[in-house]
Amino acid sequence: MARHPRRFLLCCIAAIVPAAGMLAATAATAGAETTTAGTARPSASATAEALAKAAIEKLALGQQPLNHRVGVISPPAKPKGLTNVESTNWSGYADTGSSFSNVSASWTEPSATCGRAEQLAAFWVGIDGYSSDSVEQDGTLIECYGGTAYQYTWWEMYPTNDIQVVGETLAAGDTITSTVTRSGTSYTLTVADAANPADSFTETETCSSCANTSAEWIAEAPSSSSSVYPLADFRSWTASSASVTEGSTSGVISSFTDDEITMVDSSGRTKALPGSLNSGGNSFSVTWERAS
Numbered sequence: 001m002a003r004h005p006r007r008f009l010l011c012c013i014a015a016i017v018p019a020a021g022m023l024a025a026t027a028a029t030a031g032a033e034t035t036t037a038g039t040a041r042p043s044a045s046a047t048a049e050a051l052a053k054a055a056i057e058k059l060a061l062g063q064q065p066l067n068h069r070v071g072v073i074s075p076p077a078k079p080k081g082l083t084n085v086e087s088t089n090w091s092g093y094a095d096t097g098s099s100f101s102n103v104s105a106s107w108t109e110p111s112a113t114c115g116r117a118e119q120l121a122a123f124w125v126g127i128d129g130y131s132s133d134s135v136e137q138d139g140t141l142i143e144c145y146g147g148t149a150y151q152y153t154w155w156e157m158y159p160t161n162d163i164q165v166v167g168e169t170l171a172a173g174d175t176i177t178s179t180v181t182r183s184g185t186s187y188t189l190t191v192a193d194a195a196n197p198a199d200s201f202t203e204t205e206t207c208s209s210c211a212n213t214s215a216e217w218i219a220e221a222p223s224s225s226s227s228v229y230p231l232a233d234f235r236s237w238t239a240s241s242a243s244v245t246e247g248s249t250s251g252v253i254s255s256f257t258d259d260e261i262t263m264v265d266s267s268g269r270t271k272a273l274p275g276s277l278n279s280g281g282n283s284f285s286v287t288w289e290r291a292s
Contacts, residue, residue, distance in 0.1 A: 052145040053152075053168065083259045089228050091263035091272035091286045092218040094130045095244055095256040102245035103127055103215040104179040109151065110234040111172035114144035119232035119291060122220040125178045125239075126156075127187075130259075132211035134158035138189040138203075139178045140170060144232045155189040157205040166191070167199025174199070177241075182212065215244045217253065219272055219286040221263060230291035231263070231271050240283040254281025265292055 085094075103125045112121065124139025138155035141163075153167035153176075175194040180187060185208045193199035217239045221231040242253050249255070254277055263272040271292070275285045 048146055048148065049150065052143055052148070052150045053165065085259045085261045086264045086268070087261050088266070089221045089223055089263065090216075090218050090261050091220075091274050092216065092239070092261055093253050093274065093277070093284060094214050094216045094218075094259045094261060095246070095253060096131060096214050096259065097246045097256055098213055099247045100127050100212045100215045100244065101182040101247075102180070102243070102250070103217075104177070104244075105217050105239040105242040106175065106177045107237060107239050109140055109170060109172055109174045109176055110142070110237050112142045112144060112149040113233040113235075114147055114149050116147050117144070117230060117291075119144040119230040120222045121232040121234045121288075122218075122222055123176075123234075123237050123239075124216075124218055124220070125180060125242075126216050126218070127180050127182060128158070128211050128214055130214035130216055132213055134207065134210040135161055136180050136182070136187045136189065136205075136207065136210060137216075138180060138191050140176055140191070141165075142232050142234060149232070153191045153193060153199045153201065155191070155201070155203050157187065157189065157203075158207055158210055164203075166201045167193060167196065169196045170199045171196070182210075185210075215246070215256075217242055217284075218261070219263075221271065228292070231288065233291065234288050236285050236287050238283065238285040242282040252280060252282035253277055253284075265290070 105125050107123060121142045122139060124137050126135060126137030129135040129137060135156055135158050139153070141152045141154055143150045143152070151170040151172070152165050153170055154163050154165050156163050170193060174196060177192045179190045185206050187205050187207060187210070189203045189205065191199070191201055219234070219237050221228050223229060244251060244253065244256065246256055260274055262270060262274060265271055270289045273287050273289055275287070277284050
């Protein structure tokens with residue numbers, strides 16, 4: 001499937017990050033000072049947190065289909081059943097077909113080991129984005145920024161394909177349930193954080209041209225206009241209680257034609273490895289292997 005273009009983030013992130021680093025350095029020096037009028041300036045940590053959020057406000061996860069390539073298939077043919085697929089930015093599972101109307105899963109939000117470099121990892125469920133330009137997705141995001149992990153809940157909807165950050169108090173260990181439901185041209189995107197209700201949301205959007213041809217459960221390394229960002233070290237992410245509806249049939253991941261997706265770098269080395277589906281066909285884990 002190399003004919004599919006790579007998914008992109010909006011290019012403005014590349015301009016935001018260097019400027020953010022300069023501002024953060026200034027804030028660290030002046031954080032404890034006060035202005036001449038006696039008003040306390042924001043602390044260095046508060047300023048860094050604000051800059052980290054600003055750096056991801058324009059991200060677009062899953063804006064376009066993957067540049068994925070199918071593993072060993074001979075002779076070339078449309079795969080039936082489970083197929084191994086490689087991707088430069090996705091790891092997990094995707095069901096393919098037509099008229100998908102619901103996708104859901106739960107997970108415990110991972111923690112991250114962060115160095116000083118900017119690194120990202122997103123976890124989500126969604127309809128479309130695998131074999132179409134339309135995306136209807138929601139989930140969580142880890143951003144390693146200045147050595148600190150910031151975590152958010154978010155949603156994204158075609159045609160704008162801009163990430164919409166909702167929750168900023170998400171933490172490792174929180175129990176997350178993520179769902180996308182379609183009724184006609186109406187899409188309801190829901191994320192529930194059992195530990196921090198402020199991170200939970202339900203958003204309803206309309207799309208009359210969305211393809212509805214795939215459903216996904218994905219750990220992602222977001223991309224810029226020129227390259228894939230280093231994948232934050234999340235150790236392991238487990239999607240469980242996964243469900244999906246195609247047409248009038250409801251089931252689990254293995255109920256439909258499904259692809260197992262391994263994230264690789266440009267040299268073919270594994271970055272994130274999905275495990276096999278459990279016996280119920282509704283749960284799997286993705287293990288982090290390398291940043292880039």
